[in-house]
Amino acid sequence: MSAPATKSPAALPEELAAPERTGRRGSALVHRLFVVRELGILAALVLLVLVTVVANPRFLSGQNVRDLLLSAAILTVLAAGQTMVIVTRNVDLSVGSVLGLSAYATGTLLVVAPGTPVVVAVLAGTAVGAVCGLVNGLVVAAAGVPSLVVTLGTLYAFRGLDSLWASSADRLQINAADLPAGFKALGGARLLGVPVLFLVAVAVVLLVGWYLRTFRSGRELYGIGSAPEAARLSGIPVGRRVLTAFVVNGALAGLAGVLYAARFQTLDTTAGTGQELFVVAAAVVGGVAIFGGSGSVYGAALGALLLTTIGTALPQLGLDPFWRDAAVGALILAAIALDRALQLRLAARLRGRNARRDR
Amino acid sequence: MDHASSSAPGRVVLALEDVGKSFGAVAALRGARLELHAGEAHALVGENGAGKSTLVKILAGVHGPDTGRVLLDGQPVTLADPAAARAAGIAVIYQEPTLFPDLSVAENIFMGRQPLLPGRRIDRRTLARRCRELFDRLGVALDPDRPARGLSIADQQMVEIAKALSFDARVLVMDEPTATLSGVEVERLFAVARSLRDSGAAVLFISHRFDEVFDLCDRITVMRDGQWVSTDLARDLTVDQVVRRMVGREVSSLFPKVDVEPGDVVLEVRGLTTRGVFSDVSFDVRAGEIVALAGLVGAGRSEIVRAVFGVDTYDAGTVRVSGKALRKGDPAAAMAAGIALVPEDRRQQGLVMELSVERNATLTRRWQLARAGLLSSRAERAQAAEWSTRLQVKAGKLSDPVSTLSGGNQQKVVLAKWLSTEPRVLIVDEPTRGIDVGTKSEVHRLLSQLAAEGLAVVMVSSELPEVLGMADRVLVVSEGRLVDDIPRARADEDSVMLAATGQGAPSAGAAR
Structure with missing residues (x-):
């Protein structure tokens, strides 16, 4: 069991110092599997669109596609934020309520002060969301309460706050007529034919994706979700990072609230109800592991796009909208099965790699 | 017989003075002592439950001591968290590898210390290069970009060693690192530990394998029941002496085993x-x-x-x-x-x-x-x-x-x-x-x-x-x-x- 004593000085003995260099195949393999994962969603999306177009050629008409992208924009922004939280092995179930609160706050601001520049309105809505995220994050990080429970609580609390505000201000609904024209124009604005709201979502996804991949704190979010104890031992400020993830997610939910207000222009206290689970579903379908540590924001965005497309494609195929929920459910199960299969395959391949090392 | 500082090679880098630590009613450490000199390999031995791992966790900043002091270069320090211990130049290799299974091997090694480009962006190319350099030094054939998931325990331990090596530690603590390693890997680890020691770092080595202890270490500290027992030059000790000090107590008659004629x-x-x-x-x-x-x-x-x-x-x-x-x-x-x-x-x-x-x-x-x-x-x-x-x-x-x-x-x-x-x-x-x-x-x-x-x-x-x-x-x-x-x-x-x-x-x- 023991090594023979070598009395050699500090230099590594020659025969030990020459490692057998193996190829880059390990990383290539992993990379390929991730690409496969995201290409899989893309393929499902293309297939769905093709089938729908065959059944109804007008599905790809300009207006239809623009509507689709507008609907996907809001879910995509939410999914990008949720991804940041989920990779840390947490979840934020309050995003639907945060969206509602922020949308109502933005609407109220524009009704009370119609001269508010659009940029200020956007910032205000985002700030409302960030404050909500701060509340969630503080309770989770400082008090150490599981995020599932905390955000389940704030899901109702934020919604209650929204209703309370609306009834005490005696403004249960804000209509398009109450909103300034400049803000309403945002909802329909296009750049090179593409809805601006969708471009906002794309920008958010690219920014979050870049952050998660390129910065130390971004990588640390993955570390925290992958092995919380190891994160602590490697000196990662776990509480601060988790708090940050919740604040950013809250801010993005706030931004989604502004987008919601701009798109629908009729706001009541039910805006965004039920969105939270749809967002989590988009992330999971997009390959974000619910127990943290892996998955990309691009996958989550594709997941959001796919779920939105299903919602609009099924009526075009002449199917009852009831099938949307069933299809989403089936998709989640398929995604989980695919992830498991890929993981087992990866594990088997990587084990094969270990075996070549003669022990 | 209990101090050998006169013949020790360097000055004291890190010292623990009368450190005590309790978990609830259980006292894990009571008056633990340790002195690490620059340029020495120091063994810490003791039975299961003697308090070695608790001592390691105090050095690593995971636990704070209830009583006593930690001295770094003669100055009292508070190692409030693992980041503080690391900043003080203390690297720890734990008994159980603590890796991020979803992240790449290179990221595991440099987590929180990734080389940066302007704008605080991670420099992935340098990251992979420095990881390969470490692996070459350790003689390990691992792909820096593969995820840590699925690595054998021995490979995980090598990644831990590379991690400790990567931040030019002044104090390297190894808590039973060899339990899962094969002979060649142990020799590589020891070569690295020796080169660190020769460049002036202090190495604390915890092991139950006495041949390794005597092979690597200059001095040996024995602990028992959370207490310091002795510190001596390794060359003045025999395995038997060390074992006797580790157990060193009477078998009490607390255990009233009745003699029974065994059946089928x-x-x-x-x-x-x-x-x-x-x-x-x-x-x-x-x-x-x-x-x-x-x-x-x-x-x-x-x-x-x-x-x-x-x-x-x-x-x-x-x-x-x-x-x-x-x-x-x-x-x-x-x-x-x-x-x-x-x-x-x-x-x-x-x-x-x-x-x-x-x-x-x-x-x-x-x-x-x-x-x-x-x-x-x-x-x-x-x-x-x-x-x-x-x-x-x-x-x-x-x-x-x-x-x-x-x-x-x-x-x-x-x-x-x-x-x-x-x-x-x-x-x-x-x-x-x-x-x-x-x-x-x-x-x-x-x-x-x-x-x-x-x-x-x-x-x-x-x-x-x-x-x-x-x-x-x-x-x-x-x-x-x-x-x-x-x-x-x-x-x-x-x-x-x-x-x-x-x-x-x-x-x-x-x-x-």
């Missing part, structure tokens, strides 16, 4: 193997006999009894109870055949902490106690009361939650739970861990009494006095193998310890 073989284990965990484990246990599985933490003792009971499955071998073979990986079958397992961690595996004493005590018999599928509270209570009386469980009310009881009484409830199934073989894993001395001897009295009633008892224990006091035979496990079978008459602290650390001459026909 009840439990028969042959060639039990789980690849990479333990191999070719064979032993018999007779009715009325207490057989102890002794060995170091991580030797595979708990894994063996878990496999016998069927909680874990195994690759090869057979388990028979009274001549009848058991299906592997089937705890229900093991229970039906008359095996009971009292697990190591009673809070996690033995009890439902929120449920009442009576519910817990009758959990294993809930089907027998049920009528038409419904549990009768009265039957539960009657059964629980009977066993609580027999085992002298001290509880306010039987309807109180188990979490309100003391550790010793919780353990009695676990015993009651299993004894009510009327087993023929009772397996207890660390039966007295974290239990105060008084209750300890009650548990021992109980086990002895049960053996006298004809029960075959298998006891896994890391406490040598308990093993020596209770066991009719001591089976010594070292690195997944049964290396010795020592009868009561021949068992003493030295013989068991030497066998467990791989020093004992394997006796002929061991463990049959």
